[in-house]
Amino acid sequence: MSTLTWTPDAPGELLPGWRAADVAAADAARLATGVDLMAVAAHALAGRCAALLRERAGGVSGRAVVLLVGPGNNGGDALLAGASLRRRGAGVTALLLADRAHEGGVAGLRAAGGRVIRPHPDDEADLHHAADLVRDADLVVDGVLGIGARGAVRGAAHDLLERVALRGGAVVACDLPSGLDPDTGALSGPVLPADVTVTFGAAKAGLLLPRGRHVVGELVVVDLGLEEHLPDPALHLVRDGGAPDLPGPHVAVRWPRPWRDADKYARGVLGVAAGDDRYPGAAVLACSAAAASGVGMVRYVPADGRAAAVDPVGPLVLRAVPELLVQPLADVGRVQAWVVGPGVSEPDDPRVRHVLEEADEPAVVDAGALQAAARLTREGTLRRPDRLLLTPHRGELERVAGVLGLERREDAVDTARDVVARTGAVVLLKGADTVVLTPEGRTTVVPGGPPWLATAGAGDVLAGVAGALLAAGTAPGRAATLAAHVHAVAAHRASRGGPLHAALVADEVRGVVADALGARVPGEGLASGGAPVLWDDGARD
Ligand SMILES: NC(=O)C1=CN([C@@H]2O[C@H](COP(=O)(O)OP(=O)(O)OC[C@H]3O[C@@H](n4cnc5c(N)ncnc54)[C@H](O)[C@@H]3O)[C@@H](O)[C@H]2O)[C@@H](O)CC1
Ligand SMILES: [K+]
Missing domain, CATH: 3.40.50.10260 (YjeF N-terminal domain)
Structure with a gap:
């Protein structure tokens, strides 16, 4: 149908x-x-x-x-x-x-x-x-x-x-x-x-x-x-712009845009703690998507505290996003948000521990960092969960719920709601449609991309988009909804009814955001050319 x-x-x-x-x-x-x-x-x-x-x-x-x-x-x-x-x-x-x-x-x-x-x-x-x-x-x-x-x-x-x-x-x-x-x-x-x-x-x-x-x-x-x-x-259900490959007014009104003399910190600096020797591509995808979403700067943090000169992933991310900085965890400069977990295969990766236990910045917690977030919740050492956006797919959600010791539920949305209540973080549940649930009790359904989007790396792109929004000061619940919608629309464009791969989706993100901002209704949302959203309350989406 x-x-x-x-x-x-x-x-x-x-x-x-x-x-x-x-x-x-x-x-x-x-x-x-x-x-x-x-x-x-x-x-x-x-x-x-x-x-x-x-x-x-x-x-x-x-x-x-x-x-x-x-x-x-x-x-x-x-x-x-x-x-x-x-x-x-x-x-x-x-x-x-x-x-x-x-x-x-x-x-x-x-x-x-x-x-x-x-x-x-x-x-x-x-x-x-x-x-x-x-x-x-x-x-x-x-x-x-x-x-x-x-x-x-x-x-x-x-x-x-x-x-x-x-x-x-x-x-x-x-x-x-x-x-x-x-x-x-x-x-x-x-x-x-x-x-x-x-x-x-x-x-x-x-x-x-x-x-x-x-x-x-x-x-x-x-x-x-x-x-x-x-x-x-x-x-709430998010509306598209009249067709699945057109962004809806939701994006037009809420996407952060830089003011005329904004520096890179006003646009947002994002730390990406993703990828390792086994999954270098996840880092490339997350960084590319963040750059396409309008982030001011990306600092890429390699695995194992390695210096840029010896990290094998660094040259790959640099080729995709030449303006980014590769900085080991010990020397990483100021960031306003994190993406942590895509392509991270070691459960005790120090980057994950840093973001979840020591950092105060908002963070997208994906893939290899999700179980750690659950474990730290259980141990009571997850730092400021209200700044976190967890982005599991169904299987990851079930594993998180298992680590948290939650009762089994038949419906994944119910499980996600339990995870939100237990962790205090926003959950973005990936699937045919995306469902975003916030600790304030808000549930938003975002119509999904084409079935071809169920592909390796799609989640890394989504994490990069959401990370860019967090870095610009968008609250986690709103960032999740915006990112999921832009990601789905970009995937429809990349697919045009046929197969796609994640890098193509990342390539489409920039055009989707540009179209959304171009179509923005004057007088609604931010003033034209106005300030980016800085730490909005996020209570309303
Ligand atoms: N309450 C109102 O004032 C209005 C109601 N409206 C209509 O009324 C509907 C609700 O009416 P009702 O409350 O009578 O409920 P329904 O018309 O949904 O039917 C309930 C009846 O079905 C039986 N039933 C329940 N589950 C069943 C199942 N699984 N298999 C077989 N039978 C089952 C129940 O025994 C009950 O008699 C609304 O969906 C809407 O279409 C509209 O006319 C608008 C105004
Ligand atoms: K009916």
Whole structure:
């Protein structure tokens, strides 16, 4: 299924998502003011269904619409939308897939001339017939379960979804694709991937999280006037610039830019403690990416306290970034941030110990330094975790959680949240999508790069970009979100649908940042030509 997009009328750089319980409470508060929310929801749903029928089937009148109807109000929404489509001339059949169905909805559909069928859950011929109706429909509306869902879809709906889950025609999900957990995005049992999800009142968090996003299709958020009844969102999703290879307004507004007479310290000086004899390339990639991200200067710190003259990695990083300095740990000059860990294969590498136990500067902690951060957390000697950005992929996260002695969780995002709570550091969890979690409780989902990005060295590039931002004074949570987005956009450019390798991604970073800054909306964020972000609070992303 396509990646998630959302309609332009949902403004802002970030799309907020809420927990189902918070939306249900806001629904109830709004209902108490006397608004017929279901009528508003069904009207909007019918409108989007009609538009999709026109796009895909050339019109509404005479087209076949099948409603999959569950026991609750979600089914009620679908039935009332079906009644509206019937009045516009569509042939509408409701399949009632539970032992009860929303009475007003059934009556409404019948009154409009729609057909209502209740397939018997144990009758093979009934289910077969229902599956045929679904397969032949121009449009299927999934109204089996909404935010009242608990676990995988059960009963006749389960059996039917299993038979039709791979059908090709248009599907509109009512509030959310049934079988998707509204809070976590977990998919249990068969799920009908939607072309469009019309969600009511507020986007549910699960629609924006990695596991859920790929079955949501285009997301339309219907305004039910819930704002004043909703608490803070559970998470945010970062928006691109209209296509995966265009940076979104989030970057334009927040990327630090130098003022006219800024020196290298104002731009940021980054120490890179990465690479060793086994993994020299990690150092090259991290340094190149940092340079492409606008850092003022890079100090490269070789392994083993070696002097520049004898370090074999130094000439490689110098060839990639001629302006950097190679300085052994004992002589390293002033830095404003660190990247530590990419391509570091020795667990007791003194560079790792220095950054994690002695330094005060913010640091990106990646790869070979992650387990050390976990071990030092356990021992109580990790220095100022609030300055740290941990960047594990899933496997590394599990190892970190293991060292920390955390309980095993099924969902990696939950594990990451536990690691944040235990360490006090920001965690950037790499995966198909990136999830950034901060100790203040903020969760941000950043849509990922192309699948080709799952390649050696991609993480080293990301670490370099994030390090450059930390060096410029951007707070760890914000740096993580910005870096992940720029990295993903750069990867889309490097790939153009085909294979890529990490150095190509690093090469694209500069152009992505330039485009983002060029597209910046005047009057928003920093003043034009203004100061870089210096130690912003980072509480908000
Ligand atoms: N509360 C409101 O005022 C509004 C609700 N709306 C709609 O109502 C929906 C929520 O309605 P409900 O609270 O009735 O909940 P649902 O329609 O999601 O369904 C809950 C029902 O399904 C059953 N059920 C739960 N999990 C199941 C499973 N895994 N397999 C089979 N059956 C299961 C439950 O027993 C319960 O009867 C929203 O998603 C939205 O579509 C909208 O009309 C907007 C306003
Ligand atoms: K649904």
